[in-house]
Amino acid sequence: xxxxxxxxxxxxxxxxxxxxxxxxxxxxxxxxxxxxxxxxxxxxxxxxxxxxxxxxxxxxxxxxxxxxxxxxxxxxxxxxxxxxxxxxxxxxxxxxxxxxxxxxxxxxxxxxxxxxxxxxxxxxxxxxxxxxxxxxxxxxxxxxxxxxxxxxxxxxxxxxxxxxx
Numbered sequence: 806x807x808x809x810x811x812x813x814x815x816x817x818x819x820x821x822x823x824x825x826x827x828x829x830x831x832x833x834x835x836x837x838x839x840x841x842x843x844x845x846x847x848x849x850x851x852x853x854x855x856x857x858x859x860x861x862x863x864x865x866x867x868x869x870x871x872x873x874x875x876x877x878x879x880x881x882x883x884x885x886x887x888x889x890x891x892x893x894x895x896x897x898x899x900x901x902x903x904x905x906x907x908x909x910x911x912x913x914x915x916x917x918x919x920x921x922x923x924x925x926x927x928x929x930x931x932x933x934x935x936x937x938x939x940x941x942x943x944x945x946x947x948x949x950x951x952x953x954x955x956x957x958x959x960x961x962x963x964x965x966x967x968x969x970x
Contacts, residue, residue, distance in 0.1 A: 808838065810837070810838060810839065810840050811835075811838060811839045811840070811887045811888070811951065812839075812840050812842065812884050812885065812886045812887050812888075812908075813831055813839055813840070813841055813842065813886065813887065813888045813889075813890060813946075814842045814843070814844060814875075814878055814886045814888070814889045814890070814908070815827040815828055815831075815841060815842070815843045815844075815890050815891075815892055816843070816844055816845065816846070816875055816889060816890070816891045816892065816893075817843070817845050817891070817892050817893045817917075818845055818846050818847055818893055819845050819847060819848060819849040819872065819919065820843055820844050820845025820848040820849065820872045820873060820874075820875075821845070821848070821849040821851065821852050821853040821856065821872050821919055822852070822853040822855070822856040822917070822918055822919045822932070822935065823856075823892040823893060823915050823917065823918070823935055823939065824843035824844065824845065824892055825843050825852050825853075825856055825860075825870050825872075826856055826859070826860060826935065826936050826939055827841060827843065827890070827892055827939045827943065828841035828842060828843040828869070829841070829860050829865050829867075829869070829870075830936075830939055830940050830943045831943050831946075831947075832869075833865065834940070834943050834944060834947055835943075835947055836947065838947070839947060840884075842878065842884065842886070843873075844873050844874060844875040844877060844878055845872060845873070845874065845875060846874075846875060848872040848873055848874050849872050850872050851871075851872050852867070852870040852871065852872055853918075853919050855918065855919070855928060855929065855932045856870075856918070856919075856932060857870060859929070859932045859933060859936055863936075885906035885908075886906060886908040887906070887908050887909065888908050888909050888910075888911060888963070889908045889909075889910050889911075890910075890911045890912070890913055890963075891910075891911070891912045891913070892913050892914070892915045892939070893914065893915065893917055909956065909959055909960060909963065911960075911963035911964065911966070911967060912964075912967050913939075913942050913966060913967040913970055914967065915935050915938050915939060915970070916931070916934070916935065917935075918931040918932040918934070918935040938970045939970075941970050942966050942967070942970045945966045945969075945970075946963070946966055949962050949963075
């Protein structure tokens with residue numbers, strides 16, 4: 806029997822930058838054990854061009870990227886999530902749908918690079934910083950011995966990741 810793939814939904818308000826980058830990173834860094842998804846409370850309708858450019862500069866195929874509502878993951882036909890991780894403060898404070906399967910929640914606050922202002926270099930730096938923080942968090946997340954922890958221990962580890970990135 807094949808090992809179970811752990812599904813992780815990354816949420817952000819607009820689903821245009823951080824959550825899309827997290828989805829791509831988890832798919833790459835997850836070693837086939839994880840599948841990333843992303844959505845937003847109030848999706849912008851399209852991925853941020855700076856986020857796509859940054860992903861492409863790191864060798865990611867961005868054909869997967871779409872800005873979508875979290876409602877797509879709350880229905881009966883949606884993939885069942887094991888974890889739902891908010892990556893921005895606004896989404897963490899929203900009233901979320903009831904997720905099928907009752908996934909474990911976590912919050913990893915990452916500053917919104919889409920709100921960055923300044924020169925092109927400063928904006929690119931904001932996106933790179935968000936990408937680097939997400940990569941660090943996901944590297945820690947994928948090392949958690951999921952089967953060896955109870956729900957409380959797992960919640961504590963997830964919260965610790967959020968505090969340390």
